[in-house]
Amino acid sequence: MSTTENQPSANFIRQIITNDLTSNKHNGNVATRFPPEPNGFLHIGHAKSICLNFGIAQENQGTCNLRFDDTNPEKESAEFMKAIEKDVNWLGFKWTAVYHSSDYFEQLYDYAVQLIKKGLAYVDSLSAEEIREYRGTLTQIGKESPDRSRPIAENLTLFKKMREGDFANGDYVLRAKIDMASPNINMRDPALYRIRRTHHHRTGNDWCLYPMYDYTHCISDAIEGITHSLCTLEFEDHRPLYDWVLEKIQISCRPQQIEFARLQLEYTVMSKRKLAQLVLENHVHGWDDPRMPTIAGLRRRGFTPTSIRDFCERIGITKKDAWIKIAVLESCIRDDLNENAPRAMAVIKPLRIVIENYPDEKVESLTIKNHPQKEEMGTRNVPFSKVILIEQDDFSLEPPAKFKRLIEGGEVRLRGSYVIKCEKVITDEQGKIIELRCSYDENTLGKKPEGRKVKGVIHWVSEQQSLPAELHLYEPLFTEANPEEQVNFMEVLNPKSLTIVTGARVEASLANTSARNRYQFERCAYFCVDTDSRAEKLIFNRTVSLRDTWLK
């Protein structure tokens, strides 16, 4: 059972919030936000941040905004915004309001003018490369730009001209005037604005200068009245700048930034830039390819929102980076599907069986439980007839020790059906098994056979009524646990990440199934109906194996 819905586990952020509520630090308010950049689809790492931000708001009767951090127009799009909204909703969360950093462009500009007037920002004509050179290093203090002493009036005129489009990209930047000798490089006169003569998917051609992330984020938080601005650890060194901006401009709200460790998951990559490369170079079939660690990919693969929330709860929130094993994610969906997925039968590599003593034209409709333990999940009718298909692997001519399936002269139970006995093995000229001739014991439907024990139970489908299906089997996208450690992560792409199995047969009850339905194909794995599946061509995606295959 997931603990998400009940009692969330304690972590250092929840502790901070409890303390703040006790001391009435933010007037007893809890306001969070989830601030994705709309430059790609959300991934499982974002789910961690979503569960944290929305979860904390829910637990404290607070608010949580969805804020699109759209200050890099070249890489962002309305299509990505739509996908992000869909994914947050699908995970089960509702935002209090949706905002965009671009909603604040005018206010952000006015605050920048305030900083210039206070002598706390200046227009610099150094090139990007020169700025980098002047910035210094961890062991060497920075050098002041010659423009640092530009008079306020001149800064105001130039900044206005930057806005009006008088200059080309890179001609000028607006920088905060802080401290070129600061041990924190982020405080060495960071850029606040740069010129980008680019169309923006929301503000069109209104702007040709765009604010930088660090400057935009803290002010957006303050405008929205955010109390706790939760972000990942790489922003720890940016916190002094976050606080500096809010202290210097005239704004009353003081959000507090708190950092936590990013999710790092083995055998995949998580940065949107790298995921975009996989999509653009066609290594996967789109952002929702079931091999992708995106929310859309996991959804198509068959993951449930509950399983992803459960995963985020199990990994917890800490200050320390750690690698999470795929097995952890898989066990969350396996636990959910074990409880909730109806059972069905599918034969992946069929072997034909003719039941010689079964009437030729007879078709029986057997009633089989949809879940072995859950009566409330009901039953379904499965046709049984003279010719059935079983798994090739469930028969052996030279059985290893303890083989509990079908052998020559041996008996086995067909799931939800009769006990059959293998009377004869038909082979072709090369000795390949092409068919088994069996008999059935008509007194074994729902009853134990008399005078003998039959141990094995195997799955089957009736040949005539069964339906052809294509199965998509997935393996990790990469062959190394940490692909980003490689010089080029593309070199450790797994060439066998997708196997398409044709020739499988599934039971007739699946004829009218629809996309995203999930099943346990008995004794095989958990599968989900793919979004491209059609009645005339059923496609199932393997979500996860029945047992942990990472243990070996």
Ligand code: ATP
């Ligand atoms: P990416 O490199 O994947 O694009 P990002 O941090 O640039 O990541 P954003 O869209 O800016 O992506 O992230 C939105 C929010 O999600 C941020 O608060 C960010 O800290 C958080 N987030 C992103 N990746 C992870 C992760 N792997 N684990 C936890 N939180 C994450």
Ligand code: MG
């Ligand atoms: Mg980002």
